[in-house]
C-alpha cells in the first residue's frame with residue numbers, strides 16, 4: 001500500500017505487518033528482508049518508511065500501573081492520547097509531551113521527543129524507567145540508564161534502528177488540574193522574544209509562535225507563550241469537538257498571501273501587550289490536534305518540516321540570518337515555532353542541544369529542496385543541526401558533520417546485527 | 433454487569449470489550465482459543481479501566497464442549513458478544529472441502545451451538561442481550577467469497593430467528609453487519625478508505641445499538657444502502673458480474 005510520513009512526502013509502496021505478540025514479530029522477522037518500525041506515522045519525513053514495515057498499531061496494551069509511584073508499563077504501540085484519557089482523570093499527566101498526542105510511546109522513545117518544558121525537564125527518555133527491545137537476532141533485552149546502558153543510549157533517539165521497542169515503563173507526573181495558566185506576550189522583534197525566553201526561564205512551559213514573513217524591524221515578530229499547571233482540582237477531559245480537513249485542499253490555497261493573513265490574524269489575536277488565560281491542557285499542548293488531518297491542507301504533493309537548533313551563544317545571529325533568508329524568499333510557513341532548548345543529554349542521536357530551535361512547514365514544490373539546502377548551509381555555519389523526526393531530505397554529509405556520535409552508533413548497529421535487519425529510507429539516505 | 437465475549441481476540445471484539453469496560457464499568461469475561469493473548473488483554477482492561485476481567489479457553493469449533501463451558505461460568509452474562517470467525521480462502525475451499533467446512537463451522541455452526549445454550553439460560557432468566565457479528569458478505573453470495581458469505585448468511589438468518597423467539601422473554605438480540613473493518617482479518621487487503629472503519633467505530637456502533645435496543649445495524653450505516661442496491665441487481669445481470 002501507498003504510505004508516507006505526516007508530511008506526505010515522500011510516499012512509497014510498502015507492505016505493513018502488524019503484530020500482537022513477540023512470537024508474531026519473530027515470525028515476521030524470520031523473512032530475509034529488512035524492516036522499519038512504525039508507530040502512528042507522525043514523524044514528517046521518511047523515518048518510518050521502508051519496503052517492509054512492522055507497525056505497532058495492534059501492540060498497545062497497558063500492562064501495569066503503579067498508582068503509588070505513577071509508573072506505567074505499556075506496549076510500544078500505546079498512544080499518548082490513550083495514556084492521557086486513562087490517567088488524567090486519576091490525576092496523572094505525561095512528564096514530557098510533543099505537540100501532538102497522536103504519537104506512540106515507541107515513537108516518542110525512538111525520536112526522544114521534546115516538549116515545551118525541555119529547558120527544565122529534558123527529552124522523553126528522562127521519564128523512561130526501562131525499555132524492552134527485540135534485537136536483530138530475535139533476543140529480547142531490557143535496558144535503562146543503569147542497566148545495559150549502551151542499548152538505552154542508542155535506542156532513545158535511535159530512530160528504531162537498534163531493534164523493535166516492545167515495552168516501556170514511563171514515569172508520569174502528578175497533576176491537580178487538567179488546566180493550565182497561560183500567559184501570552186507579544187514580541188515585536190526577534191531580540192524581544194529572545195529576551196522573553198530568558199526572562200521567563202523559570203516557567204515550566206514556554207514556546208513562541210513566530211510570523212516568519214515579518215520583515216525589517218519586525219523580523220521575528222511573535223507571540224510568546226508560557227504556562228504552568230493549575231491546582232484547581234478540575235481533572236475532566238476536554239469537551240471540544242474535532243474539525244477535520246476532509247479532502248486534499250488544492251495546493252494554491254496556501255500561498256504567501258494567505259500565510260501572511262493568517263499570521264496577522266494570529267498575531268493580533270491578543271489586543272494588549274499580554275494576556276492571561278486558563279486553558280485546557282489539550283488546547284495548550286496540542287493546538288493542532290483539534291483539526292484532524294490538517295496535513296491535507298498542503299495539497300497532494302505534501303510538505304516538508306524544517307526543524308533546526310542553533311547553539312545558544314550564536315542563536316540570535318543564526319536565527320536572524322535564517323529568518324531573513326526565508327522572508328527574502330517569500331517562503332511562507334503557516335506554523336513557525338521557536339523554543340529555547342535546555343542541555344543536551346547522553347543519548348547518541350537525540351536532537352536537542354542547548355540553544356534555539358525553529359520549526360517551519362513548507363509546501364512541497366520543485367524548488368523547495370534547493371531552498372532547504374540553503375537553510376542547511378546557514379545552520380551549518382552556526383554549528384547547528386536538523387531533527388531527524390522532521391527530516392526527509394538532509395544530505396549524509398551535513399548529518400555526519402552535525403551528529404558527532406554517529407560513528408559510535410554505526411558500529412553498535414553493525415556489532416548487534418541491526419544494520420542488516422532494521423533500516424528506513426532515512427537510515428539508508430543518511431548512512432545511519 | 434457481566435459481559436461475555438466469545439472470540440475475544442478479534443480486534444472488533446476487543447474494541448467492544450474496552451467500550452463496555454470504559455462506559456459501563458462492566459466485568460469483562462474474555463473467551464477465545466489463544467489464552468496467552470487473552471491474558472494480556474485482561475491486564476490491559478484492568479490497568480486502563482480498573483474493572484474485573486476474566487479469561488477462559490473456548491473453541492467455537494468444538495460444540496460438544498459448549499454446554500460445560502457455559503455451565504462452568506460462575507457469573508452468568510448480561511450481555512454476550514459473538515465475534516469469532518474466519519475469512520478462509522475461497523479458492524482453497526473450492527479445492528478442499530475440509531477448509532470450507534472450517535469456515536462454515538467457525539462462522540456459523542459454532543455460533544449456533546453456543547447460542548442455543550446461552551439462549552436457553554437467558555430465556556429462563558427473562559433477561560439478557562445477545563450481540564452477533566455477522567457480515568454484509570452474507571447479504572448476497574458472490575464468487576469471490578461465497579463460502580464465508582453463506583456461513584454469514586446462515587448466521588444472519590439464525591440471529592433473526594432467535595430474536596423472534598426471544599422477543600417475548602424480553603431478551604434482546606442484535607445483528608451487527610460490518611462492511612470493511614481494519615483488523616488483522618483484512619490486513620494487507622486494499623480496502624477503499626472511505627468505506628473502511630476502525631474497530632473502535634464498530635465498537636461504538638455496537639454499544640449504541642445495545643443502549644438504544646436496535647435489532648439490526650450496518651456499520652458503516654452507508655452499507656445498508658450499498659447492500660440494498662446490490663440486492664436489487666437482477667440475477668441475470670448479477671451472474672455476469674465479476675464480484
Ligand SMILES: Cc1cc2nc3c(=O)[nH]c(=O)nc-3n(C[C@H](O)[C@H](O)[C@H](O)COP(=O)(O)OP(=O)(O)OC[C@H]3O[C@@H](n4cnc5c(N)ncnc54)[C@H](O)[C@@H]3O)c2cc1C
Nearest residue numbers: 039040041042043098099103104106107110113114160165
Ligand atoms: C503536529 C505535530 C507536532 C509535533 N510536535 C513535536 C514536538 O513538539 N516535539 C518533538 O520532539 N516532536 C514533535 N513531533 C514529531 C513526533 O512527536 C515524532 O515524530 C514521534 O516520534 C512520532 O511518533 P509516532 O508514533 O508517530 O512514530 P512514527 O512516526 O511512526 O515513527 C517515528 C520513528 O520511531 C520509530 N519507531 C516507532 N515505533 C517504534 C517501535 N515500536 N520500535 C522501534 N522504533 C519505533 C520509527 O522507526 C521511526 O524512526 C510532532 C509531530 C506532529 C505531527
Ligand SMILES: NC(=O)c1ccc[n+]([C@@H]2O[C@H](COP(=O)([O-])OP(=O)(O)OC[C@H]3O[C@@H](n4cnc5c(N)ncnc54)[C@H](OP(=O)(O)O)[C@@H]3O)[C@@H](O)[C@H]2O)c1
Nearest residue numbers: 441442443444464465466491492493516517567613615617
Ligand atoms: N474485519 C472485517 O472487515 C469484517 C467485516 C465484516 C464482518 N466481520 C466479522 O466480524 C467478526 C470479527 O472480525 P475481526 O475482523 O475482528 O476478526 P479478527 O481480528 O480476525 O479475529 C477473529 C478472531 O476469531 C477467533 N476465532 C476464530 N476461530 C475461532 C474458534 N474456532 N473458536 C474461538 N475463536 C475463534 C480468533 O481467536 P484466537 O486468536 O483466540 O484464535 C480470532 O482472534 C468476525 O466474525 C468477522 O467475520 C469482519
